Amino acid sequence: xxxxxxxxxxxxxxxxxxxxxxxxxxxxxxxxxxxxxxxxxxxxxxxxxxxxxxxxxxxxxxxxxxxxxxxxxxxxxxxxxxxxxxxxxxxxxxxxxxxxxxxxxxxxxxxxxxxxxxxxxxxxxxxxxxxxxxxxxxxxxxxxxxxxxxxxxxxxxxxxxxxxxxxxxxxxxxxxxxxxxxxxxxxxxxxxxxxxxxxxxxxxxxxxxxxxxxxxxxxxxxxxxxxxxxxxxxxxxxxxxxxxxxxxxxxxxxxxxxxxxxxxxxxxxxxxxxxxxxxxxxxxxxxxxxxxx
Amino acid sequence: xxxxxxxxxxxxxxxxxxxxxxxxxxxxxxxxxxxxxxxxxxxxxxxxxxxxxxxxxxxxxxxxxxxxxxxxxxxxxxxxxxxxxxxxxxxxxxxxxxxxxxxxxxxxxxxxxxxxxxxxxxxxxxxxxxxxxxxxxxxxxxxxxxxxxxxxxxxxxxxxxxxxxxxxxxxxxxxxxxxxxxxxxxxxxxxxxxxxxxxxxxxxxxxxxxxxxxxxxxxxxxxxxxxxxxxxxxxxxxxxxxxxxxxxxxxxxxxxxxxxxxxxxxxxxxxxxxxxxxxxxxxxxxxxxxxxxxxxxxxxxxxxxxxxxxxxxxxxxxxxxxxxxxxxxxxxxxxxxxxxxxxxxxxxxxxxxxxxxxxxx
Amino acid sequence: xxxxxxxxxxxxxxxxxxxxxxxxxxxxxxxxxxxxxxxxxxxxxxxxxxxxxxxxxxxxxxxxxxxxxxxxxxxxxxxxxxxxxxxxxxxxxxxxxxxxxxxxxxxxxxxxxxxxxxxxxxxxxxxxxxxxxxxxxxxxxxxxxxxxxxxxxxxxxxxxxxxxxxxxxxxxxxxxxxxxxxxxxxxxxxxxxxxxxxxxxxxxxxxxxxxxxxxxxxxxxxxxxxxxxxxxxxxxxxxxxxxxxxxxxxxxxxxxxxxxxxxxxx
Numbered sequence: 001x002x003x004x005x006x007x008x009x010x011x012x013x014x015x016x017x018x019x020x021x022x023x024x025x026x027x028x029x030x031x032x033x034x035x036x037x038x039x040x041x042x043x044x045x046x047x048x049x050x051x052x053x054x055x056x057x058x059x060x061x062x063x064x065x066x067x068x069x070x071x072x073x074x075x076x077x078x079x080x081x082x083x084x085x086x087x088x089x090x091x092x093x094x095x096x097x098x099x100x101x102x103x104x105x106x107x108x109x110x111x112x113x114x115x116x117x118x119x120x121x122x123x124x125x126x127x128x129x130x131x132x133x134x135x136x137x138x139x140x141x142x143x144x145x146x147x148x149x150x151x152x153x154x155x156x157x158x159x160x161x162x163x164x165x166x167x168x169x170x171x172x173x174x175x176x177x178x179x180x181x182x183x184x185x186x187x188x189x190x191x192x193x194x195x196x197x198x199x200x201x202x203x204x205x206x207x208x209x210x211x212x213x214x215x216x217x218x219x220x221x222x223x224x225x226x227x228x229x230x231x232x233x234x235x236x237x238x239x240x241x242x243x244x245x246x247x248x249x250x251x252x253x254x255x256x257x258x259x260x261x262x263x264x265x266x267x268x269x270x271x272x273x274x275x276x277x278x279x280x281x282x283x284x285x286x287x288x289x290x291x292x293x
Numbered sequence: 294x295x296x297x298x299x300x301x302x303x304x305x306x307x308x309x310x311x312x313x314x315x316x317x318x319x320x321x322x323x324x325x326x327x328x329x330x331x332x333x334x335x336x337x338x339x340x341x342x343x344x345x346x347x348x349x350x351x352x353x354x355x356x357x358x359x360x361x362x363x364x365x366x367x368x369x370x371x372x373x374x375x376x377x378x379x380x381x382x383x384x385x386x387x388x389x390x391x392x393x394x395x396x397x398x399x400x401x402x403x404x405x406x407x408x409x410x411x412x413x414x415x416x417x418x419x420x421x422x423x424x425x426x427x428x429x430x431x432x433x434x435x436x437x438x439x440x441x442x443x444x445x446x447x448x449x450x451x452x453x454x455x456x457x458x459x460x461x462x463x464x465x466x467x468x469x470x471x472x473x474x475x476x477x478x479x480x481x482x483x484x485x486x487x488x489x490x491x492x493x494x495x496x497x498x499x500x501x502x503x504x505x506x507x508x509x510x511x512x513x514x515x516x517x518x519x520x521x522x523x524x525x526x527x528x529x530x531x532x533x534x535x536x537x538x539x540x541x542x543x544x545x546x547x548x549x550x551x552x553x554x555x556x557x558x559x560x561x562x563x564x565x566x567x568x569x570x571x572x573x574x575x576x577x578x579x580x581x582x583x584x585x586x587x588x589x590x591x592x593x594x595x596x597x598x599x600x601x602x603x604x605x606x607x608x609x610x611x612x613x614x615x616x617x618x619x620x621x622x623x624x625x626x627x628x629x630x631x632x633x634x635x636x637x638x639x640x641x642x643x644x645x646x647x648x649x650x651x652x653x654x
Numbered sequence: 655x656x657x658x659x660x661x662x663x664x665x666x667x668x669x670x671x672x673x674x675x676x677x678x679x680x681x682x683x684x685x686x687x688x689x690x691x692x693x694x695x696x697x698x699x700x701x702x703x704x705x706x707x708x709x710x711x712x713x714x715x716x717x718x719x720x721x722x723x724x725x726x727x728x729x730x731x732x733x734x735x736x737x738x739x740x741x742x743x744x745x746x747x748x749x750x751x752x753x754x755x756x757x758x759x760x761x762x763x764x765x766x767x768x769x770x771x772x773x774x775x776x777x778x779x780x781x782x783x784x785x786x787x788x789x790x791x792x793x794x795x796x797x798x799x800x801x802x803x804x805x806x807x808x809x810x811x812x813x814x815x816x817x818x819x820x821x822x823x824x825x826x827x828x829x830x831x832x833x834x835x836x837x838x839x840x841x842x843x844x845x846x847x848x849x850x851x852x853x854x855x856x857x858x859x860x861x862x863x864x865x866x867x868x869x870x871x872x873x874x875x876x877x878x879x880x881x882x883x884x885x886x887x888x889x890x891x892x893x894x895x896x897x898x899x900x901x902x903x904x905x906x907x908x909x910x911x912x913x914x915x916x917x918x919x920x
Binding site: 017026034035037089090092097100106108111129134234243257 | 684688750772890
């Protein structure tokens, strides 16, 4: 076979490859290459122009300062609390809609999902009206005489926590709902028939089987919350730095992209390690609860 | 067999190459379209304006657009540092008229990111307020035309203090007050550090000394305990909603909110204060100078200036505007002589290190 | 005593569910109510007015931002759906199939890392930030949803369908358009809608990678919120809420109709 014919036949053979390629190329260029750039930038010496400077570890050296670890720790704590609180709040709702509500199922589902479709910024803005000094909470509490002076709710860690909880609740509710929805109700009936109380049935049957949904929901809340930027900035008053606002500070305000890259790397690695650990923890819990049956 | 495999893989590589070129080409389409439509650019009658949100009302430019057929696109920045970053990264491409603060103009001029203004094309220069001209950032005003004067001071809720109006001093912000109330200061690192420095040491240049800068850092960290929020724009909001009785504010912002809340007062601290002059500059990469000059001539007409000065509360940059009775604060020559600018005395990186440290504690 | 306990247990769940819904909707209701508030700054009710809606309707900046957001969102949907379908259909039986997990990276990475990475890429390549960079970024987000969703649905389809169709003499093209595509349609529609909303909503990536020409709606809202500004934001929020509700209603209605019409789940 001559070259042209060989190339032609190769093209025909690889036509599927060709058609499937764009998505991969897109993914590589816009996700993985930038990540590599960030990794490389974190090792670069500060240079006036973006030309290749010498490789250095000096940015990482500055991380011995506990300052950075406080920020990372704060974000981890916030993400944990948000995820756990979301789990506690979302589970009953998902359970009720999936397994109890019969007539109102679709209506309840609609109203549960609706806040998810509202823009994050609008959600945060809405909470200003509730938490403000003359906002809803204070007005009601004052009128009822429960407090004498308006409470200071905005620009506190409490405000950040509540708004995080609000914005991420649907992310937790949906995976739990979708797993409970496919749940075989006969198992519950069988358990009750065998003499178990409703609580025991829940703990021994329903909850373990819904753990995968809980796990998905947990990570759907935990991972984004860690790097959350908008909510701490708008509701926290900018007083305390979190991972998201720190990265933004370096990239947009300070223009120190190298240190910013290094810090991004650091937080990314921490997040990965913590996530892997939590994943392992979940697996153990599943194994334990399955073994207990 | 091997031959087949080889040709397979080489074809695959070529395919990868083709798609990579297509995707990256997609990214470059704006620049490519500029290349191919060079003539159109000259004809393209549009100006990209990049300003701070409360300076110019888009609707006021509609008569200009109708008269000249030049479309003006407004873009807003959140902070001067963001503006500087964007101009450095994009080399000023995409914007035709920008309004940075004086210390940014200083940097832009030194980094050659802005171009000289052809003063022969502008008709209003003789009306410009001389107090705003010929400062450190642009001697002779070859690059910039002042528009907005921002005067820092205290916003005070007179109802809160009643008969015991507080003295006019920065102490109200930087020292813990017996009443235990909370305050706000600006969230711009350079400005907060400069004002704190002047309060501690009496002059704006003192923070050049690293030891003194460290003192300022300690003061700011100590101050965090009674800081409600770091903000440049929401201070008045907190003042009006009775969250904070004293805030750091800019005269024009306070004037705006005073209209609905007359009991709020703007106070100039006795230790002296800082001002920022926001001026129009033209990025070096812009080729629409002629269109921009037309826009500038339009914007500096007394009618236009008066509308914006009496809407946003700033002292008009031109002298042929009458704002008597509006209550807008216009400093006299004597007062202006005591004002300081936020000059670049300390390298940005040091300022940022201090600020990160303050925020993280 | 037992009856009271049973009653309490019976009502415990509905009450806590009700509380959660209360929590979800109180802020929204307050925003809507205050969009009619006749005052500039305070959160105190002063009077009823619809002037903020009027101002919203006449605000050129809002319309510009909305147009930009729509252009970017539609482009992102078209691009990600096309590439996603192509990659699932063509890629599943080539060597590339093993690389599908790559698409999960987008969701795994925190959005701020994505934003920062994209900014770094664009500045390194000296790309002019604007519509194309935003569309590129949003398409990336879109792919991260489209590919997993379509791939999941495709894998669940009976493999023998393709074989049967080919055996009966259809070409690959005909098989795709007449057999596979209609079956994939529900997940394509769902994914497309999801990408559309995500793109419209996206703030962080637009904030980091915006150029001169493309300010999106969320970016506009953010700068208005930062400025502590007028109830125009409330009016805008209410409008957006109404539009979102219509979307979700429409989407659920289509889902319900399809479930009703098809007795068989493939």
